[in-house]
Amino acid sequence: MVKAKDITIIAVLAVILFIQEQALSGLPNVQLTVMLIVVYTRSVGMKRTIIIVIIHTILDNLLWGFDLRHLIPMLIGWTLIPLTLETIFKRIKKPIGLAFLGIAYAFIYSWLMAIPNILIDKSVFLSYLIADLPFEIILAASSFATTLWLYEPLKKLLFDLDQQYNLD
């Protein structure tokens, strides 16, 4: 059974994830999403982070227009982060390692978002990939820099809150 405490944590963290993306939407693809999902995974665990990611993806699609061709790759792209961090990349704990993983996550997410364009036309798919490249680089660079500097303080903050309010 899901505890009220779990629901509260998930709700608060999902709101933070969603709001930061909207707050930074004026800058092209600059966002803290990758870094926050990494911090959440390592602080509140994989299951709760996956629920947060699902809520975030649904909210994002409700705001920008519901389309399964966007929802599915977006969901896969963001869910890959908690799934891989708690399995194949479980040993990577240092911010520098996680920051480089952030680059990989940013590109994988962007390429997944490009896949639905194959359904339209090969030239559209290629156009999308080329046009999206600067945006992919922006997402990767911002994910790298923010994970490098903010992962440890934010994880510590969540840990301190955990100690203070017994979040787990």
Next chain:
Amino acid sequence: MNKHIIKIVLTVIALFILGVAIYYVYNGTGTKEEGNITIIVVDETGTEIINDDISYNEGTTMLTILNENYDVEVDNGFLIRFETLEARDPQIAFIKIYIDDQASQRGVGQMKFKDGNTIKFVYTEIGS
């Protein structure tokens, strides 16, 4: 080199790349010189509904030219309406762009073109 210096160096590199990419997004796709291009629009019946010669200034993008001269609609980087020609559902059709009869590898926001080019916008059904 201690860890702190490595972090700072990597961050500076990341911020430099970030800055270059943002600059490119906003400024990097304009033309190098002024010139003239021909804009052709072909509808779903294969009929040319527009055939205009347009002059442009240095640093202009195709999107700017279209916005200044025509009533167009762009959604998420894709041209979905060109005057009366509409292709709103990408599962059915889209507006394919050709530069001198070669399919453009970039959309209206990023495509490169030069003086004398013929830019053709063709209504194309999926699978055709």
